[in-house]
Amino acid sequence: MKTSLKTYWALFTIFFKAGTFTFAGGLAMLPVIQRDVVDKYQLMSKEDFLEYATLSQTLPGVIALNCASFVGRQVGGTIGMLVAGLGATISAFILMILATILLQFIPQDGPVAGAFQGIRIASSAFILSAAFTLGKHNIKNFFGVFLMLAAFLFVMFTNISAPIVVLAAGAAGYIYHRLKTTRDQKEKR
């Protein structure tokens, strides 16, 4: 299958636009990407896109980049994947470098420092609110509540690092399902 330059350009534009004009993370980018990929450029069906968008959220990694990679690879192979991935991240990379340089020029006190401190505080509140939003989707039973609390306590109050907590939670999920299936099978008999 040969992909035209026009398709690569469309891939780059879609993800560049989503990456440049959405704030507060990749999750917010998905609806914007959907509109372009499915409706405007008609690169794939809505069903395909929604499946990729869901997978992008369950797989590890940067959500917007996962989505860009799925769409890019499906539409334009490995080069399409790289082009879409570059589009999704290039403006964050460049603007963040500029912001980090400018950060050093924010005065230590005065109204500008106060405004920036206010923004820091509000942003940390939004992280808490992200936990609530995700909790509504991700926690479906007591086992989930238990895992959430355990992960929170381990990361907050012990030296156990977050990657280990993630792997242990995955292992716990696996064991829980194994036990549940064996129990269900016994009940059936």
Added chain:
Amino acid sequence: MMLMYLKLLLVFFRIGALGFGGGYAMMSMIIDEASRFSITSEQFASLTALDMVVPGPIAINAATFIGFLAGGFWGALFATIGVMLPSFIIIILVMRFIERYRENKVMNSFLSGVKPAAVGLIAAAAITIASGVLLLPGASLSALLADPLGSISIVGSAIFFIAAIANIRFNANPILLTVLAGIVGAFLLS
């Protein structure tokens, strides 16, 4: 310096490969790792603020920020490539085996444990970052329990709780809240 670039690449590769639940869930991993690159908790709070002002995926912002502080432009580039690579590799594999992946019981039960844990990780990241900005200089978490009002910024806590409740309970627009918090901060926190 080359060693530093390699370290940034590997550390962020690991964050990308185990970062279930998106950028916010990766935050607690990034907080852990940031101390290796001598990033202070104040700098980390600045990163959270920049996330609201700079567009794009949070993990890309974080990799660029920490990489730049640790090793300049090339540090930023290596850290960002590190956090991106797992996505490319995983998606190539998943697309090759997509039918098998969809029905894979092992993967699904693994994820059923990871997803609730990601919520706990995000909450932990929120508390860690918030305590960095809300505690007065020199105060620790134990001082907070002994003397709550003397060790915490009152105006700051008010901004935190109002922003959190407005966003969680009333779905208020985060960008609007960010602007308001900036205005309030300019008058009351300077």
